[in-house]
Amino acid sequence: MPDDETTPTSEDTPTSEETPTAKETAAAEEIAAEERGGDSPAEFLAETAPETVAPPGAPLLSVRDVTLRFGGVVALDGVDFEVRTGEILALIGPNGAGKTTCFNVMTGVYKPTSGRVEFDGERLSGRKPHIITRMGIARTFQNIRLFPEMTAEENIMVGADAHHKTSVIGALLHLPRHGREERDGRRTAAELLEFVGLEGRGGELARNLPYGDQRRLEIARALATRPKLLCLDEPAAGFNPAEKERLQQLIRDIRDLGHTVLLIEHDMRLVMGVADRIVVLEFGQKIAEGPPAEIREDPRVIAAYLGVPEDAA
């Protein structure tokens, strides 16, 4: 960040101090907020948006004919679809259809039995998780997995560190980059906290946040890695309708920042309200793909998944 050196934050937080107290963080956040002069998300696009993005509409991630077997269970069976830059794609399907598994293949947790996954023109399988993150994929978990004993701010800074380079020698000798990156991390944290609606909570331990806030913090942490593609696995699980409403807005905001979003969710109101396109899996196979309006009417999807459309009403 070229203007870092001149921001007031840099003077307020000497690098050698220990992690700032809640008060300090709050102050830093205030300053950061003032500096932006408002809440408009467009202002910190620069902070979290990916550096280079393919033109909108071009395939960002493609799943090509992926099959995955666990012993006798065929979890994925020739699944083939793509996520396009700038869209919100929802992945839905009955329980055990293979959505989470598909996710895990995409993020490098599982290696497909056959087929391949390409991201931004590069092959993904076989790469280490941290490399995949640096390539631009971030995710949240079906069961929350924050660093419970770290503060909200620290959680986000860990995400921001994905693009930092300070290592042992730098930290040991307090090289200038170390200070610069620390300041950058704090600023990213402050901005993202505000973005997801957690302003002022940077100093709290993650484990002490209410459930909904933890979900939001997880999203903020993922955003801090500046992902091109953000993958959300059932982010609305355990939310009530009003909260889902808020989440829906948040997901839209994220897309507006320039991130592509892949969403697994069982709540049809949320999915239909936010997704640009939907891919439907059943028994490990893709049975439909298209815009929400189309999917809603697709008889196969209704039979396999939606059932009587009472729920969507």
Add this chain to the structure above:
Amino acid sequence: MNYFSDRWHDLLPNLGDLVVAGLTQGAIYALIALGYTLVYGVLQLINFAHSEVFLVGTYASIIVWGWIGYAAGDGNPVPALGTVILLLGAGTIAASLVSGGTAVLIERVAYAPLRRKNAPRLIFLITAIGASVAISELVGELTNRRPWGVPLLVEPKTQFVIDPGMSINPAPVTNLQIGIVLSAIVMWFLLDTFLNRSRFGLGIRAVAQNEDTAALMGVNKDRVIMLTFLLGGLAAGVAATLYNLKIGTISFNIGFLLGLKAFTAAVLGGIGNLRGALVGGLVLGLVENLGAGFFGNKWIDVVAFVILVIVLMFRPTGILGDSLGRARA
């Protein structure tokens, strides 16, 4: 190359004897390993004090034999079969009771208070070490730090001879060796059946995997944990008696190395897995004895630990993997 052919030449004639001796020693490791693996499976805790649970068992059986009238060096002739069975029975029961009791005592004194405070597992490790040091030192004080000899109860008699021919010497297999290996297998079988078939066994496995849900299903966690320690102690008691018969000398500080080896065996086989403890014990005993025959006796422990490291490199959760533990995060 010359080195290796020389070593090989050293090893070859003794191969049969070493295999037999290795399996015997391995059976004792296996029995102690059962205790480590049980406790580990349930509490994810390396019960460092288990070596002392074993230790007190060795003393218990000797003391009981002394009461019955068979002490080391008292010039008594090797007793007749009936007496031997009586002595072994009494010794094993005494050792198992004392070991089991000690295990439960350790649980109550050194672990239960920490469990109540929900302390991280590393803390348990430290109190375990404390308990281990305290018990072994207490035994040291009580025995004047002198080794104790074990009376000769069973005259080793060759039951059959393995004669593989070639340049390998025929290896006699004694009644004692057969008994030791069989005991280990029987003990494992009993425990394994208990864990997999009985209701309590199911409870133990449930607590191992998810304490809270186990409580929701009606499992009394405290009782399960005590039971686990008790079972491990019983197995250690059996091991203690067999150790007495086989090694014949005990001392207050034998626990440490033996416990370490047994724990290694448990990890080798896949800690948390009873079958793993058996396999790990036998493999460890076998490999270290063959290694000692090949490289020379002084390398015996190096061989033991090197094999552990090698196995874990290729199978990060041991030969059979862990089974009481969790499968997917």
Add this chain to the structure above:
Amino acid sequence: MLLEIENLDVHYGRIQALHGISLSVGEGEIVALIGANGAGKSTTMRAISGLRRPSTGRITFGGEDITKMRPDRRVVAGICQAPEGRGIFSGMTVQENLFMGAYTRKRGAQLNADLDHVYMLFPRLKERRRQPGGTLSGGEQQMLAIGRALMSRPKLLLLDEPSMGLAPMLIAQIFQIILEIRDQGTTILLVEQNAQQALSRADRAYVMETGSITREGTGADLLVDPAVRDAYLGVA
């Protein structure tokens, strides 16, 4: 009343999660408990099962004071919970998980009949009978958790967000099953985010906010209460 809670306070560390809540569940009822995230619903459930000890207050079950009873005793007394987060024994097979539900019961023909019943309700589980619980999908685990709770044949069944992570079709099915269980004589206390569904099936319901109970009434009444509609039923 089968279950009665009076004036319950529960803390997590220094955080107070429940502020003197009182509620009751009558024999044969379905009672729903709804509220925002962090309102204290799960905490209430844990307190009833005995996983959390209240700092003050009283819980009685079938007339007996169980406030200090150990959780395993409560199961014997007839309280069983399908917890939030499912609590699957990941290393045990599906079938073993189900048997864990019947831990306090005697083995026998009755048990096997119940097992068949669960398999009938969730055929997917029967298919995966020998698969370790930990490798099931999220929704399959949810089915397993509910099935397991049924296996204990409780007098009072506590369901903490049973619809979480389930596909729409299954959600409808789950609520159907809940009604069936009730009809077979089991009392049910149900925590749900899916307030619409929950309220329309419940005999009575409570609304929780930040650790207190703010409203109670029949399911039908709450369903039309504008404040409830506004907060929990969404704007649709």
Add this chain to the structure above:
Amino acid sequence: PSDKSGDNGDGKSCTYKIAMMGPITGDNAGLGKPILQAVQLAVEKHNSAHADKCVTLEQADDKGDSSVAPGLAQGLVANASVLGVVGPAFSGPTSATGSIFEGGKLPIISASATRPDLSTKGWTTFHRSLGNDASQGPAVGKFIKESLKASKVFVIDDTSDYGTGLSEESKKALGSAVVGYEQIQPKQTDFSAVVAKVKTAAPDVVFFAGYYAEGGPLAKQIKGTGIKTTFVGPDGIKDQGFITGAADAAEGSIVTCPCIPAEKATGTFAADYKARFKEDAGTYAAEAFDAANVFLDGITSGVTDRAKMLDFVNKYDKDGVSKHIKFDAHGEIAADQIVIWTYDVKGGQIIAREPIK
């Protein structure tokens, strides 16, 4: 152990100290005890005779362990009132601490460390009041070949300074009679691998160069497999601990030692010892008594610092209870004073047999 020896009767503590260093606890503590007690006896005798020049005894418990010894040695060296050390008892600790005592110019007289090269490391402060393994080794060889008429001998040592030194010397002496050689680890308990080799070699005699803590179980396990062979061990197993450790298997073993049986010591030593400690004087008690008396005589004769003490020790020339004490330039006893004894294990006792001629 009592610390009474430090008082001169009226509770005033004394100006000068001598120290005993050796295993008071540890696996082989049995070997340290007679040495400690003999020194104690000597100090008590001295203090009652010379109340004006009374001496305090410092006990430095090295557990017979080389890794413990250096710290203790530095402690002794730093304490200026310590004028002499009886010990270290074992060869390992002695070789670990030799350069420390040398650096502190603190004279030491070991009553039991037998590794030959201890005297040739250039340490001017080192002395010992007994013969070393360069004598014991050949004596063992001679005895095994001539008295036991054995033609096949299996040698085992424990990798210690003492064990390796002695096994080397005895192998030299045994020559072609050696049919096998193995090493065991201190604290090892299962000797199956060694026993297998012994069985294959089928020796008439197994000679074990090491201490009783391992010697006992080793003897027991060798006998346990039914091999008919005579177990011979050196001074390191000459302790009751060998018998308790080997139990019935100890019977019939033979022990060699560069120590005289206490009852053969001159004067009233054996009786005094027994009167004071209610037990017979054990291994190296007489030698330790002599070593202590060298220092005590020095103090009696007015020595007040280490330099003078060293000088006094080097010039010492007097009969002790075990032999005539006079050190050569290396700190060794004259060759004609050295006698290696053999002992039988009989009826659970170690009983003097005869000196090896």
Add this chain to the structure above:
Amino acid sequence: MTTLKERYYAVADGVRKAEAGRQKWAQGLRGRWQSIPKPVRLLAGLAGVVLLFALPNIAIPGIPFRTDEIPNGIGFSFVLSTIAIYVLVAVGLNVVVGMAGLLDLGYIGFYAVGAYTVAIFGSPDSIVATKYPWLICVPIAIALTMVSGVILGTPTLRLRGDYLAIVTLGFGEIIRLVAVNLRVTNGQRGIPSVPAPDEAHVDWNVFGWFRIKFDFDLDIFTPMDARPYYWLALVLIIVVILAVRSMERSRVGRSWLAIREDEDAASIMGVESFKFKLWAFAIGAAIGGLSGALFATRNVFVNSGNFNLLLSVMFVAAIVLGGQGNILGVVLGTVIVFYLPERFRFLSTKRELVFGLALIVIMVLRPQGLWPSRRRARELQDRKLEAKEAAAGA
């Protein structure tokens, strides 16, 4: 009814207030210390350091803390120097265990490598007999231990939790046992006459071009007086602690923390966990090597008995007892674990029994350690209170 947002945050506010209150309570002293003006704090710290340096010369009548004031006690400065060396070991181990959360039970192996390196290259009695001065041996020792840290770490660090613990324990034993059996280490018998830091006896012929010849011995470091060793160790401790601290408060420290909390999540968040774990290992190893080098020269003699497993485990005990993660706590723990047995030498053979019991009692009463880091204290306090409210039977 209030708005959703208000309701939502009412709970969170409660959480935050309670948390703030608790932090204040838990920190009590620390807060007061922090409120003292900085120059005063600095001065106090300085005074503390001065006191530490003066310690071997201090005796307070009536408070017999000196180990040489008890029967059969060992020289106080000698004990101090041992403890200081062990503190250095513990500070290094704390990087691995306390910060990165890697349970390394074989850490003693690195300490051994450091000590043996100095003994082998420095002592005239070793078979290589290069007789390098101590000051030259130290960098060699550090380099070698770092390399061995990387060699051990590369294959083992993919193991998790207790498997890592047992493999490191195995490696620690292997290093010791190999030392028992190798010729360069002179087996069981060990290597005596390790040079002092202030002596050099060098006669090198560099490529036959010129000759370097030193022969001096300042006689500051002698077996008679352990104080210089103690002071040297103190200086090294201060330097190492400062270095470790600045690492802790950086991306590196944060990564360690994240790995400790949830390694999978950390690597999915872009933390190169292997690299950072390896760094932790290497840094820990280097510090271990340095302390080993210091130990070898102070002890003059090195053999495998100095590096037994129990000692290794004791270091972990010291760290946990003092309070893992907090360097000052670690120092305190080490001092207690290694000082008390010296102080209680008069208990003679019973002192280890007492020590074992003390270990249990202390840990049961204070599972968070005597002086834990703020983070750990909070964590433990939470867990404890939670456990208390959880039912008695659960």
